Amino acid sequence: MKLDxxxxxxxxxxxxxxxxxxxxxxxxxxxxxxKLFPVPAYMLMSYLNAFYRYxxxxxxIEDHMSAEEVGDRARHMGAKANAIxxxxxxxxxxxxxxxxxxMGLLRPQDAAEDVAYILDFWKRFELSFRRNSGHLTAFEGxxxxxxxxxxxxxxxxxxxxxxxxxxxxxxxxxxFVASASQYAFLIACxxxxxxxxxxxxxxxxxxxxxxxxxxxxxxxxxxxxDDVAEAVPYNNLTVTMATRGVNFNIMDxxxxxxxxxxFKDENIVGVGLYTSGPLSDGFLPVGMxxxxxxxxxxxxxxxKVKDAMSRLWQKMAGWSRDQMLDAGAxxxxxxxxxxxxIAGCYDPEDWIKIDHRAERFRPxxxxxxxxxxxxxxxxxxxPSHQINEYMMMMxxxxxxxxxxxxxxxxxxxxxxxxxxxxxxxxxxxxxxKKDVYRxxxxxLSIDEYNARVRKFQPELHKAENRLFCExxxxxxxxxxxxxxxxxxxxxxxxxxxxxxxxxxxxxxEALRQKSNRG
Amino acid sequence: xxxxxxxxxxxxxxxxxxxxAAFHGxxxxxxxxxxxxxxxxWKDFVxxxxxxxxxxxxxxxxxxxxxxxxxxxxxSAGISQKERPDAYKPAxxxxxxxxxxxxxxxxxxxxxxxxxxGRELRGVGDNVVRYKENTTGIARYIRSTDRxxxxxxxxxxxxxIAVIDDSGGTxxxxxxxxxxxxxxxxxxxxxxxxxxxREYGIPCLMNAKVNGIMEGDTVTIESTxxxxxxxxxxxxxxxxxxxxxxxxxxxxx
Numbered sequence: 164m165k166l167d168x169x170x171x172x173x174x175x176x177x178x179x180x181x182x183x184x185x186x187x188x189x190x191x192x193x194x195x196x197x198k199l200f201p202v203p204a205y206m207l208m209s210y211l212n213a214f215y216r217y218x219x220x221x222x223x224i225e226d227h228m229s230a231e232e233v234g235d236r237a238r239h240m241g242a243k244a245n246a247i248x249x250x251x252x253x254x255x256x257x258x259x260x261x262x263x264x265x266m267g268l269l270r271p272q273d274a275a276e277d278v279a280y281i282l283d284f285w286k287r288f289e290l291s292f293r294r295n296s297g298h299l300t301a302f303e304g305x306x307x308x309x310x311x312x313x314x315x316x317x318x319x320x321x322x323x324x325x326x327x328x329x330x331x332x333x334x335x336x337x338x339f340v341a342s343a344s345q346y347a348f349l350i351a352c353x354x355x356x357x358x359x360x361x362x363x364x365x366x367x368x369x370x371x372x373x374x375x376x377x378x379x380x381x382x383x384x385x386x387x388x389d390d391v392a393e394a395v396p397y398n399n400l401t402v403t404m405a406t407r408g409v410n411f412n413i414m415d416x417x418x419x420x421x422x423x424x425x426f427k428d429e430n431i432v433g434v435g436l437y438t439s440g441p442l443s444d445g446f447l448p449v450g451m452x453x454x455x456x457x458x459x460x461x462x463x464x465x466x467k468v469k470d471a472m473s474r475l476w477q478k479m480a481g482w483s484r485d486q487m488l489d490a491g492a493x494x495x496x497x498x499x500x501x502x503x504x505i506a507g508c509y510d511p512e513d514w515i516k517i518d519h520r521a522e523r524f525r526p527x528x529x530x531x532x533x534x535x536x537x538x539x540x541x542x543x544x545x546p547s548h549q550i551n552e553y554m555m556m557m558x559x560x561x562x563x564x565x566x567x568x569x570x571x572x573x574x575x576x577x578x579x580x581x582x583x584x585x586x587x588x589x590x591x592x593x594x595x596k597k598d599v600y601r602x603x604x605x606x607l608s609i610d611e612y613n614a615r616v617r618k619f620q621p622e623l624h625k626a627e628n629r630l631f632c633e634x635x636x637x638x639x640x641x642x643x644x645x646x647x648x649x650x651x652x653x654x655x656x657x658x659x660x661x662x663x664x665x666x667x668x669x670x671x672e673a674l675r676q677k678s679n680r681g
Numbered sequence: 682x683x684x685x686x687x688x689x690x691x692x693x694x695x696x697x698x699x700x701x702a703a704f705h706g707x708x709x710x711x712x713x714x715x716x717x718x719x720x721x722x723w724k725d726f727v728x729x730x731x732x733x734x735x736x737x738x739x740x741x742x743x744x745x746x747x748x749x750x751x752x753x754x755x756x757s758a759g760i761s762q763k764e765r766p767d768a769y770k771p772a773x774x775x776x777x778x779x780x781x782x783x784x785x786x787x788x789x790x791x792x793x794x795x796x797x798x799g800r801e802l803r804g805v806g807d808n809v810v811r812y813k814e815n816t817t818g819i820a821r822y823i824r825s826t827d828r829x830x831x832x833x834x835x836x837x838x839x840x841x842i843a844v845i846d847d848s849g850g851t852x853x854x855x856x857x858x859x860x861x862x863x864x865x866x867x868x869x870x871x872x873x874x875x876x877x878x879r880e881y882g883i884p885c886l887m888n889a890k891v892n893g894i895m896e897g898d899t900v901t902i903e904s905t906x907x908x909x910x911x912x913x914x915x916x917x918x919x920x921x922x923x924x925x926x927x928x929x930x931x932x933x934x
Binding site: 190191196197198199200201203204265266267269270273274340341342344345346349352353355413419421424425426428472473476480482483484522523524525526527529530531532534535536538539544545546547548551552558562580583584 | 685686687690691692693694695696697698700701704705708709712713723724725727728729731732735736737739740741743744754755756757758759760761764765768769810811824825826829830833846847848849850851852854855857858867869871873876877879880881882908910911914915
């Protein structure tokens with residue numbers, strides 16, 4: 164990657180954007196600790212693994228598919244290629260870099276080509292993934308995560324089933340969301356990486372819709388779900404949820420939300436359920452044939468995830484510290500692994516191993532050092548963060564910044580090491596992953612899965628559909644091209660199949676109400 | 682002596698953490714030594730020879746030096762203390778026997794004598810969701826996987842208000858649904874435990890500063906208090922937003 168002044172200016176800007184957001188996200192929580200998992204220790208290990216491996220693995224992905232195409236495809240599924248994953252891409256890499264600077268193992272200019280490439284990949288993915296809102300991050304968009312196009316939102320909206328507190332569907336959906344959230348935290352070793360929310364989307368009449376994704380809940384990439392999650396039939400589930408009487412005023416890139424007033428289960432007035440993945444060409448309804456079927460589906464899934472959670476907890480409670488550390492580190496580090504699935508080049512050796520260069524640091528990672536070192540690098544308290552006393556950071560008056568910029572002086576003296584190079588061998592204390600991957604086309608081996616993905620040409624991503632954007636629709640909704648595009652989104656819709664591009668939100672609501680009245 | 686880039690940091694102060702400062706000080710010396718031994722320029726060393734010259738054994742030495750000097754690490758994950766009891770501080774308050782005498786003692790917990798209703802203030806916390814009524818139950822500490830495993834098998838005792846110092850959602854994952862309320866000594870309302878109690882509709886105070894609540898005491902948490910927001914945490918609202926924790930009755934000895 165050519166490093167010139169313009170490139171470095173952009174890299175340092177992107178680095179600062181992610182740093183400002185990271186500070187805000189961290190300061191509204193505390194350092195995460197757990198009596199079960201050595202959380203700060205595994206987080207630090209994940210950052211090192213990201214530092215050593217992301218550059219080569221992102222280049223490998225781009226050998227198959229560009230970052231912007233991966234971003235476009237990711238928008239059409241509720242997989243782990245979402246806002247939190249893509250916040251983590253630069254963040255985990257850059258926190259690893261920052262920690263190494265403080266340990267004296269790296270200067271801000273070292274690995275400069277990797278830093279610039281990571282940030283460039285991130286930018287191109289985000290700009291395509293979020294092209295419907297036009298933002299780079301939820302933070303930039305005023306803490307709104309509005310990802311989808313009208314065509315997709317109309318389908319989610321139209322197919323929502325009404326529900327209210329006390330009715331069977333409401334109870335079943337609420338119970339599933341609570342259990343799935345807890346299961347997701349456990350799968351992700353205490354992190355929030357397996358559950359995500361985005362939106363809100365305005366349904367009118369004091370209603371907003373949020374979209375809630377649960378990822379990696381079946382036998383898929385994580386060896387610790389082998390066998391225990393065998394009965395979970397979907398790897399990714401998306402719950403669409405209409406609410407009344409609450410305004411979601413924060414929906415951040417971690418998928419955390421705040422609302423005014425506080426969101427309670429009594430605010431839920433409509434639900435839907437979908438699955439998706441790299442082979443699905445959009446969202447597939449799950450149990451959406453009738454209200455009764457949907458309620459029963461939530462109940463069945465609730466039983467399955469609760470059983471899997473109980474079995475998984477007992478498995479994890481018997482782990483050694485090294486196993487816990489590996490599982491957490493790999494969960495964090497592999498936050499972007501679904502990019503490789505989307506590109507059809509996933510290899511468990513790339514994503515479910517600790518690179519030997521990172522593994523060296525394990526003896527440092529006791530609970531106390533990890534807690535303190537993590538706290539310092541996340542909130543700008545380490546020596547590398549300190550800048551001249553005239554400056555004040557975005558969120559407070561301290562003269563600090565979260566990440567060290569690449570110094571421009573490298574354009575004068577060329578004094579930097581460009582890259583960490585390729586992926587090197589890795590190890591893990593965990594059991595080997597079974598070659599079993601739950602996809603929307605059933606359970607596949609990884610070779611078969613990759614082959615099918617590489618062969619798959621989603622209709623939504625043919626150029627005439629991919630580039631027919633919201634602005635194109637605005638002025639050309641009455642064309643055959645727009646109609647064909649909307650019909651693609653509508654092909655699995657209970658209430659919109661074949662309706663085409665001409666409907667407005669109120670007309671969709673009328674169709675929905677008519678259907679709900681039966 | 683070989684110079685490192687850190688030796689001429691104009692603005693950076695030493696780490697505020699003693700352990701981080703000690704570890705990093707040792708690491709800087711190791712880097713300096715290995716760079717000198719390699720005879721290479723930094724830019725050739727840093728992502729080249731450094732990877733093989735600075736080994737896992739070096740990092741083990743950094744750790745061992747501090748432990749041998751008498752330092753005992755704070756622990757957060759039970760497994761850390763269990764596997765290396767010689768390197769960590771003792772694990773108080775984790776066994777049933779310990780819990781006969783253990784309690785959280787937060788120095789900033791507000792305390793007051795019983796009011797007209799017999800409620801003795803023993804602390805405050807950040808309310809996650811505002812409910813219509815306060816929540817009363819029996820305080821029971823959960824600080825180990827052993828207790829979770831026991832209650833997973835036997836069921837959580839009725840009316841339990843879980844007192845937890847773990848703001849995560851995994852320690853109590855299989856039994857959380859059975860709690861009547863939660864008092865968590867860490868985290869914020871946006872922490873994982875806060876998120877999960879909201880999903881389950883369980884009243885919860887996070888970031889609780891409590892003092893003297895014993896295993897088996899009857900307590901009330903002020904779940905009718907205003908919920909704390911991100912703006913409150915950032916100090917933008919300039920208001921103090923907390924819910925009280927009262928002891929209603931001491932446990933029967």
